[in-house]
Amino acid sequence: MRNRATISLKKPKVRQSWSKYNLYSLSTQRDPFFSARTFFQQKWTAKSMLRAYHGEQVSEKQWQRMFSPRARSVVPMNTFSLAEDDGSAMSAGRGSGLEKPAQTETTSEDSRKPRLHGKWKEERNTPYTHMTFAPLERRLDTAIFRAMFASSARQARQFVVHGAVTVNGKPMRHPGYLLNPGDMFQVDPERVMYATGAPKDKVERRQGRVARKKASEARAAEEAAEEAAAAEEAKEEATKEEDPTKKESPRETLKALMAQAKAIMASSKDALPAKRKQQLRGFQKAVRRVLSRSENSTVLTANLEEQFSELTTLLKAKRAETKPAKKEKKEGQEVEGQKAETVEAEAKNNESSAAESTEKSESEDAAQKKDESGAVTTQLSEAFRQAIENPEKEVDTSELTDEEFEVLRRALIQMRDNPIDSTKPYATPWRPRDYMSAFATIPRYLEVNHNICAAVYLRHPVARPGFAEVPSPFGEHLMTPAFLWYLRRR
Amino acid sequence: MAQRIQNSLLPSLSSSTSTTSSLSRFSNTCTSSSLLPLPQPASRSFSTSGCRQTRLRRTMFNWLEGKGAELKHHVPGELNYLTHTNKPFPLNEQYRSEPILSEALRNEIYDRVIRKKQSVRGVSVEFGVDMRRVGAVVRLVELENRMRDQGKSLALPYARAVHEMVPTTPYVEGDRIRHESINDLPVHRLTDPQIFYPVSESREFNRFDAGRAFSAAPALPHKITSEMKEQPDETIRKITQGLSPIETVGKREDEQQVLLPADARIPHPHMIVNDRNRLTIGKTEPKEVRQRYRERLAQESERDQYRKDRIQQHLERTTQKVEPENSRFEFRFRDVVVSRETTGPTGRGHLAPGRRYGIPSYDRKKGEVKIPTRVDV
Numbered sequence: 064m065r066n067r068a069t070i071s072l073k074k075p076k077v078r079q080s081w082s083k084y085n086l087y088s089l090s091t092q093r094d095p096f097f098s099a100r101t102f103f104q105q106k107w108t109a110k111s112m113l114r115a116y117h118g119e120q121v122s123e124k125q126w127q128r129m130f131s132p133r134a135r136s137v138v139p140m141n142t143f144s145l146a147e148d149d150g151s152a153m154s155a156g157r158g159s160g161l162e163k164p165a166q167t168e169t170t171s172e173d174s175r176k177p178r179l180h181g182k183w184k185e186e187r188n189t190p191y192t193h194m195t196f197a198p199l200e201r202r203l204d205t206a207i208f209r210a211m212f213a214s215s216a217r218q219a220r221q222f223v224v225h226g227a228v229t230v231n232g233k234p235m236r237h238p239g240y241l242l243n244p245g246d247m248f249q250v251d252p253e254r255v256m257y258a259t260g261a262p263k264d265k266v267e268r269r270q271g272r273v274a275r276k277k278a279s280e281a282r283a284a285e286e287a288a289e290e291a292a293a294a295e296e297a298k299e300e301a302t303k304e305e306d307p308t309k310k311e312s313p314r315e316t317l318k319a320l321m322a323q324a325k326a327i328m329a330s331s332k333d334a335l336p337a338k339r340k341q342q343l344r345g346f347q348k349a350v351r352r353v354l355s356r357s358e359n360s361t362v363l364t365a366n367l368e369e370q371f372s373e374l375t376t377l378l379k380a381k382r383a384e385t386k387p388a389k390k391e392k393k394e395g396q397e398v399e400g401q402k403a404e405t406v407e408a409e410a411k412n413n414e415s416s417a418a419e420s421t422e423k424s425e426s427e428d429a430a431q432k433k434d435e436s437g438a439v440t441t442q443l444s445e446a447f448r449q450a451i452e453n454p455e456k457e458v459d460t461s462e463l464t465d466e467e468f469e470v471l472r473r474a475l476i477q478m479r480d481n482p483i484d485s486t487k488p489y490a491t492p493w494r495p496r497d498y499m500s501a502f503a504t505i506p507r508y509l510e511v512n513h514n515i516c517a518a519v520y521l522r523h524p525v526a527r528p529g530f531a532e533v534p535s536p537f538g539e540h541l542m543t544p545a546f547l548w549y550l551r552r553r
Numbered sequence: 554m555a556q557r558i559q560n561s562l563l564p565s566l567s568s569s570t571s572t573t574s575s576l577s578r579f580s581n582t583c584t585s586s587s588l589l590p591l592p593q594p595a596s597r598s599f600s601t602s603g604c605r606q607t608r609l610r611r612t613m614f615n616w617l618e619g620k621g622a623e624l625k626h627h628v629p630g631e632l633n634y635l636t637h638t639n640k641p642f643p644l645n646e647q648y649r650s651e652p653i654l655s656e657a658l659r660n661e662i663y664d665r666v667i668r669k670k671q672s673v674r675g676v677s678v679e680f681g682v683d684m685r686r687v688g689a690v691v692r693l694v695e696l697e698n699r700m701r702d703q704g705k706s707l708a709l710p711y712a713r714a715v716h717e718m719v720p721t722t723p724y725v726e727g728d729r730i731r732h733e734s735i736n737d738l739p740v741h742r743l744t745d746p747q748i749f750y751p752v753s754e755s756r757e758f759n760r761f762d763a764g765r766a767f768s769a770a771p772a773l774p775h776k777i778t779s780e781m782k783e784q785p786d787e788t789i790r791k792i793t794q795g796l797s798p799i800e801t802v803g804k805r806e807d808e809q810q811v812l813l814p815a816d817a818r819i820p821h822p823h824m825i826v827n828d829r830n831r832l833t834i835g836k837t838e839p840k841e842v843r844q845r846y847r848e849r850l851a852q853e854s855e856r857d858q859y860r861k862d863r864i865q866q867h868l869e870r871t872t873q874k875v876e877p878e879n880s881r882f883e884f885r886f887r888d889v890v891v892s893r894e895t896t897g898p899t900g901r902g903h904l905a906p907g908r909r910y911g912i913p914s915y916d917r918k919k920g921e922v923k924i925p926t927r928v929d930v
Binding site for chain 1: 607609610613616617620621624625626627632633634635641642643644645646647648649650651653654659683685686689690692693694696697700705706707708709710711712714715716718719733734736737738739740742752754757758759760761762763782785814815816819821824825826827828829831832924925926927928929930
């Protein structure tokens with residue numbers, strides 16, 4: 064299917080896309096000047112503008128078949144006003160007339176007009192003509208775009224055609240599949256990350272190529288030899304890295320680490336990605352260097368909780384107890400509550416992935432790992448408990464605050480969730496593509512879980528007083544003539 | 554700044570050209586040069602003609618570097634739309650970006666429904682979240698947990714970024730934050746026309762009567778209406794819990810149910826009862842009101858469960874299950890019904906299978922939908 068969704072600057076058309084060209088079209092968009100034009104011209108212009116956005120990938124005939132002049136709408140009801148009155152007062156006409164509703168608060172009750180804080184809401188019209196293109200929102204490709212899983216409707220369509228989308232767990236290859244209320248659709252998370260992430264630059268692409276090449280070469284090499292070499296290298300590296308760090312005092316390393324972590328967590332708007340990446344790499348390196356000092360060699364690959372505990376114990380062997388204790392006290396409920404689940408799950412993830420990478424390693428290893436992690440966490444919790452019992456043990460608290468600990472922790476989490484990986488088709492660590500936030504909106508008829516890139520189509524979009532659920536860049540001025548255009552043939 | 558040849562077909566002549574003529578690089582060189590008030594650089598060494606950047610392109614890149622630059626990256630937790638409001642589209646006043654459920658609220662809903670075994674209806678009322686949304690949240694979180702257990706890769710940084718860009722409804726313990734309106738009344742087709750219905754002044758014309766007028770049903774005798782008026786809650790409860798059948802009007806194809814009042818058609822009719830209790834005895838006996846509400850909620854969920862069970866039993870009664878030996882599969886058969894209900898008034902109803910005499914099948918006709926219309930699990 065040829066992509067006609069090009070963007071011209073001479074005749075700007077707004078498309079279902081997150082590109083900067085489209086953003087510019089959106090910013091320059093004006094309502095056309097209609098007063099000197101015939102009714103037919105008005106309708107034609109309006110519908111051609113709207114169709115460039117709504118279901119541009121759907122042929123006109125197909126769309127005309129889908130069009131329905133009946134728009135779904137709802138009225139939010141106020142149960143309190145329904146309880147107050149059964150509607151008979153209103154039908155009797157009492158309280159209606161010239162009086163303003165705000166004054167006749169208790170006398171006349173209209174169930175259709177919900178009250179807000181004892182006052183009458185201003186009467187708002189239901190924008191029925193804004194629902195003209197509501198039937199197109201049922202399409203699978205459009206729903207994927209609306210759920211923010213793809214950067215354009217065309218891309219969403221491609222995902223469906225290429226088999227990256229499932230509906231109710233079954234692969235669906237028809238972009239024109241009309242979702243039924245309750246249908247759950249899911250896109251492959253990797254594709255979503257690719258679609259919504261910033262693209263790789265030249266250097267990163269090259270890195271990817273090199274990494275792929277290396278990987279293929281490594282695969283070609285003999286497995287046994289490779290394994291042995293890898294083990295040796297790891298040992299060498301560990302020894303190499305140990306030497307310089309031994310000289311540094313733990314306090315200084317920790318300070319440096321904190322500074323790096325803070326730099327990473329700083330959410331400056333115009334941080335250069337390259338610089339950020341450098342920071343991240345540096346931080347990663349520092350963490351690895353510190354962790355390499357530990358006797359426990361699995362820590363580097365093991366889960367986050369373990370890494371964090373190892374870090375804290377290694378860095379401030381003297382005052383390890385006081386700091387985490389504070390943190391534990393303050394954020395015990397919040398942090399643990401929030402992160403415990405993710406951390407647990409991640410631990411499982413990591414374990415499983417580790418198991419995958421070392422396929423030949425027996426199940427004993429996994430069991431060992433589990434035991435170790437369990438031991439570490441119990442150790443940590445014990446340390447916490449001790450520290451809580453006698454917090455005045457070490458008063459050297461001026462070095463690090465709880466926030467700093469939290470920052471370190473968050474930096475570690477971010478590093479784990481969003482690693483640098485040149486094999487990915489998007490720039491790593493993942494960051495949203497430029498101008499994505501200007502288009503970020505999720506309509507209410509979808510319930511989206513972005514972690515797994517799945518969404519449920521709850522119901523058909525509806526109009527309600529003063530609000531239409533169909534996301535559209537066009538106003539009443541164009542919607543109504545377009546609606547009339549399609550109404551003409553029916 | 555390296556000078557660039559615009560036409561990619563020409564051999565590269567400028568001093569330091571790389572062969573890439575990608576759009577972004579081209580635009581960058583041109584815009585940066587166009588920003589300068591100096592005479593435009595020549596595209597070739599001996600040419601006096603300027604960089605062939607059109608005026609429109611220039612203005613576009615000027616805008617992107619000037620006003621549009623703030624839209625490039627988002628600040629976490631803030632909306633970053635063109636309009637600086639919650640409306641992402643400048644011309645469409647009727648659309649605004651509505652909050653989505655925050656991660657914490659989503660997890661709390663899942664926790665309430667699955668671990669604490671609270672009813673979907675109660676959770677829906679408590680958080681102001683649509684019942685369908687509650688169900689969807691449970692399904693999605695369940696899937697997420699399963700995927701985590703299986704060690705599948707998730708899009709965590711992406712999810713975090715989206716939640717930073719879009720407004721979210723937070724979860725604050727003990728604070729009643731409503732996510733959306735839960736008592737939406739769908740506008741019925743019968744209420745579209747405006748009807749002039751003369752009623753005697755002495756008669757009380759309530760929402761029940763209005764529904765009957767809209768569906769052209771005869772008015773009820775005074776005896777029944779007065780009974781209904783005495784016990785409005787009980788009347789509505791019987792209807793919504795399926796204890797009394799809904800009256801119908803019309804014959805054969807035109808037969809349709811009488812339009813019910815809004816009290817019975819909203820998703821949470823028990824809230825009206827609660828509000829009525831609050832109005833009448835709320836000030837003197839608040840405990841009693843709460844107690845009644847709890848009882849009613851329990852009754853509702855019990856009734857919902859009963860209905861579900863009935864449907865399940867019916868399904869089991871009408872399905873014949875066959876499981877052959879040494880087979881992985883269980884075959885389920887249901888009797889085919891070709892009747893007026895399944896074929897419909899035109900005889901073309903898709904619920905009834907097979908060909909019907911005198912009624913051509915249009916499945917090969919151009920434009921007939923051949924892609925699946927539903928995906929059953």
